[in-house]
Amino acid sequence: MHHLTLTPEDGERLAPLLAGIASAYSVIEDPELIRRAPVLARSLPARLLEFLEEFRLGEPSALCVVSGLAVDGAALGPTPEHWRDSQFGSPAFRQEIFFLLCAAALGDVFGWATQQDGRIMHDVLPIKGHENYEIGSNSLQHLSWHTEDAFHPCRGDYVALMCLKNPDLVETVVCDAGDLDWPAIDVEALFEPEFTQMPDNSHLPENAAESTGDPAVDRLRARSFELIRSWNEHPVKRPVLSGDRLSPYMALDPYHMRTDGWSARSVAAFQGLCDQIEANMRGIALRPGDCAFIDNFRAVHGRKSFTARYDGSDRWLKRLNITRNLRGSRAWRPAPDNRIIY
Numbered sequence: 001m002h003h004l005t006l007t008p009e010d011g012e013r014l015a016p017l018l019a020g021i022a023s024a025y026s027v028i029e030d031p032e033l034i035r036r037a038p039v040l041a042r043s044l045p046a047r048l049l050e051f052l053e054e055f056r057l058g059e060p061s062a063l064c065v066v067s068g069l070a071v072d073g074a075a076l077g078p079t080p081e082h083w084r085d086s087q088f089g090s091p092a093f094r095q096e097i098f099f100l101l102c103a104a105a106l107g108d109v110f111g112w113a114t115q116q117d118g119r120i121m122h123d124v125l126p127i128k129g130h131e132n133y134e135i136g137s138n139s140l141q142h143l144s145w146h147t148e149d150a151f152h153p154c155r156g157d158y159v160a161l162m163c164l165k166n167p168d169l170v171e172t173v174v175c176d177a178g179d180l181d182w183p184a185i186d187v188e189a190l191f192e193p194e195f196t197q198m199p200d201n202s203h204l205p206e207n208a209a210e211s212t213g214d215p216a217v218d219r220l221r222a223r224s225f226e227l228i229r230s231w232n233e234h235p236v237k238r239p240v241l242s243g244d245r246l247s248p249y250m251a252l253d254p255y256h257m258r259t260d261g262w263s264a265r266s267v268a269a270f271q272g273l274c275d276q277i278e279a280n281m282r283g284i285a286l287r288p289g290d291c292a293f294i295d296n297f298r299a300v301h302g303r304k305s306f307t308a309r310y311d312g313s314d315r316w317l318k319r320l321n322i323t324r325n326l327r328g329s330r331a332w333r334p335a336p337d338n339r340i341i342y
């Protein structure tokens with residue numbers, strides 16, 4: 001793991017920076033704040049920026065954690081019961097700003113029209129009724145390991161998690177491609193576009209608000225849901241691996257993959273990769289103030305099961321998707337500076 005702990009001096013430097021930004025904006029979703037994030041990020045401590053750049057460019061590990069950000073647990077108040085509207089009047093606004101600036105040092109943050117009502121910064125918290133459903137807001141069922149948005153060609157380079165609360169030290173699980181025995185895996189077979197990957201449940205219309213309140217956005221979003229439906233009915237065949245054959249990038253979400261129609265070699269190669277991933281899965285319990293940046297090309301991630309409390313003290317994380325190539329999704333976005341994929 002690529003790990004940095006903020007020092008008291010870093011904290012002293014960050015406090016006025018974050019307070020100043022927090023007083024100029026009222027909500028993390030403010031498009032102007034998100035637009036300015038890469039410029040504001042230049043005011044982060046140089047050693048933090050160097051640390052993030054080392055992770056981005058050198059890929060020393062698939063997991064990067066910045067810890068030591070101050071979180072006042074008492075000031076946070078109860079964990080919201082749902083992600084809807086949790087961004088307004090946020091008790092964690094300064095932490096959200098820090099998280100956004102670190103993300104902006106790695107790439108461009110973006111969102112999905114089909115996920116959490118098109119917000120950029122998501123909440124990860126247990127939702128009543130989702131306990132046994134395969135989605136990030138479940139609890140009693142573990143969240144199966146996956147590449148974030150593996151089904152989509154515009155998936156992020158990084159999925160980032162900032163921990164606000166984790167009272168039961170529930171573990172996030174991560175497998176680093178660097179830990180796998182690649183010569184023992186049928187890499188050639190996995191580079192072939194033979195693998196059907198379905199969209200995951202977080203992108204389904206039943207997990208979205210009926211209307212965003214903007215008819216033009218609703219129309220675009222309806223088109224996006226339609227595309228996702230068509231991918232469910234007619235899955236696109238893609239490779240599981242890409243990049244360097246000696247140290248490949250991965251994209252797979254076995255829970256949302258259907259193996260029917262695959263050749264015997266494809267099935268065996270896929271099973272061989274999954275077995276290695278299972279054997280090399282590592283757990284990490286994020287603590288309040290930890291910001292974890294998971295390389296979505298070099299790692300798969302998931303979460304262990306837990307019993308939600310629903311008393312306001314539940315595990316609560318913030319999540320960001322980050323891309324190094326916003327232009328790569330231009331066909332999916334209505335304007336060059338629009339960060340939502342429709």
Ligand SMILES: [Fe+2]
Binds near residue numbers: 146159301
């Ligand atoms: Fe995920």
